[in-house]
Amino acid sequence: MKILYAIQGTGNGHLSRARDIYPELKKHGDVDIVISGHQVDMNLPFPVKYRLKGLSFIFGKTGGVSFWQTIRRMHPMELFRDIYSLPVEEYDLVVNDFEPVSAWACKLKKVPCIALSHQAAVAQDIAPKPSCKGVIGRFVLKYYAPYDNQYGFHFKRYADNIYPPVIRREVQALEPVHGKHYTVYLPSYSDAELIRFLHPFRGVEWQVFSKHNKEAFTFENISVSPVQNEDFMNSLSTCAGALLGAGFEGPAEALYLQKKLMVVPMKRQYEQQCNAAALEALGIPVIPALSLKHFRTVNRWINSRTRVEIQFPKETASIAISRLIEDFINKTAQTMNRSMPEFY
Incomplete structure (x- = not known):
């Protein structure tokens, strides 16, 4: 065939x-x-x-x-x-x-x-x-x-x-551990927008993966790296939590690895709005945008030990x-x- x-x-x-x-x-x-x-x-x-x-x-x-x-x-x-x-x-x-x-x-x-x-x-x-x-x-x-x-x-x-x-088999082969950093992948936000929002969380180490930068750099408590499959998987498998877009594979892999998850659906992207609705129904916290009025929601999520347990075959x-x-x-x-x- x-x-x-x-x-x-x-x-x-x-x-x-x-x-x-x-x-x-x-x-x-x-x-x-x-x-x-x-x-x-x-x-x-x-x-x-x-x-x-x-x-x-x-x-x-x-x-x-x-x-x-x-x-x-x-x-x-x-x-x-x-x-x-x-x-x-x-x-x-x-x-x-x-x-x-x-x-x-x-x-x-x-x-x-x-x-x-x-x-x-x-x-x-x-x-x-x-x-x-x-x-x-x-x-x-x-x-x-x-x-x-x-x-x-x-x-x-x-x-x-x-x-x-x-x-993915690569993700299945990972042995997740509970680390201290938070993994971030929000490709519809610029590095500057991400740093502006994440920087005030002083006691948190953020590992940001960026579509907009070819060179890795660090700004105080935030490290920014270009998207590389192996680096991202290592970060996700060892993080304390993941702040991701409301795509499909990323949140699914975070849930498979039993990670605390929060999603930010892309504006003007209906599929991600649908994904956010599905995840919210499962108990995953969702914020509509990285704006200051959602700062307390993110802070509560960081300080919470609650995570949704879902088993994927x-x-x-x-x-x-x-x-x-x-x-x-x-x-x-x-x-x-x-x-x-x-x-x-």
């Missing part, structure tokens, strides 16, 4: 999950990879056949998506050319992790596209939603990377086709892929049987 595995390249979550999904797909056929998107901070340990610009939402520096930078980096003609030229029709199966080029290429060429992503779970009505309507966000979840069938990942199994998070990638492949083969067989003429 020839499989095309399409991965969203913006951020680290999709690529983190791909490290475990790819080997499982390889068990069922020959796998080619297509990645599209900006702001990729992580390299994959396997070959990538197609690297495309795609269509990405760019992180700002004040806690939200930068619509100006998003528009400025759009290349609509290149996007349309990539959609028309990507040879999805050459594959038996297209598995899509919120990647728009392959998804629209499949729609254009009438090739089945199967979503395997966190967004596929968030989009379902049964998954937790924020109080805001999020009309634009719902539109993006539905039409950004359309699919014919979906399997999702979320913090809870809200439906039969929604699985727990895929916890280790074999989610294998289970989800086995189900996806089995359903695909069964559906293909049914389609072939229906198309065969009857002889009497």
Whole structure:
């Protein structure tokens, strides 16, 4: 079987999950990879056949998506050319992790596209939603990377086709300890904004991982380092707590390591607002922004010993892929049987 595995390249979550999904797909056929998107901070340990610009939402520096930078980096003609030229029709199966080029290429060429992503779970009505309507966000979840069938990942199994998070083997191999520092990864805030907010907590050691700086530096009780996978995992596994964006993989890994967690959802990013609603329902503290009016909430969290205990299974990638492949083969067989003429 020839499989095309399409991965969203913006951020680290999709690529983190791909490290475990790819080997499982390889068990069922020959796998080619297509990645599209900006702001990729992580390299994959396997070959990538197609690297495309795609269509990405760019992180700002004040806690939200930068619509100006998003528009400025759009290349609509290149996007349309990539959609028309990507040879999805050459594959038996297209598995899509919120990647728009392959998804629209499949729609254009009438090739089945199967979503395997966190967004596929968030989009379902049964998954937790924020109080805001999020009309634009719902539109993006539905039409950004359309699919014919979906399997999702979320913090809870809200439906039969929604699985727990895929916890990377690297994270599973860690031996977490309770240290004194706090790990911070909030890519939609600038280093200056983070230092301004964190600096007043004088008795706390903060280890900040930054998308906006290539050189490590220290300012009093705050160390700032560029995002490096191994450094971040070491910091997370030995921290007293983690202050993270309301993405999916980061909070899931912190919970797997039994870490005290607080999240700050990105402004104007509906998916993160949905994640924050789901985490809050599980008992995770959420603040809407790094503003002074939330200073006391963060201080109480620092001084609290309460943490939410959630157990995530280790074999989610294998289970989800086995189900996806089995359903695909069964559906293909049914389609072939229906198309065969009857002889009497």
